[in-house]
Amino acid sequence: MNHKLTSDRFAVVDVNNKWLDAKKFSPPRGAKMMMIDRxxxxxxxxxxxxxxxxxxxxxLPTFDRDDE
Known part of the structure; x- marks a missing residue:
């Protein structure tokens, strides 16, 4: 994982994990996920x-197997 603080130090972001555009990648219905209005x-x-x-x-993120 490659994470960093934003310049305002308000959030930690994973620079390798990107939001999926709902027009290009249809989200599954009926299951929990993170959602955003850009x-x-x-x-x-x-x-x-x-x-x-x-x-x-x-x-949503998952745990590594060796984290159990």
């Missing part, structure tokens, strides 16, 4: 609904 810049955890206006999504 213009607003605030991510939420939830279930995708087209009516909510999200533009991008991202799968």
């Amino acid at each position: 213009r607003l810049g605030v991510a939420v955890l939830g279930v995708w609904r087209d009516a909510d206006g999200w533009t991008h999504w991202c799968p």
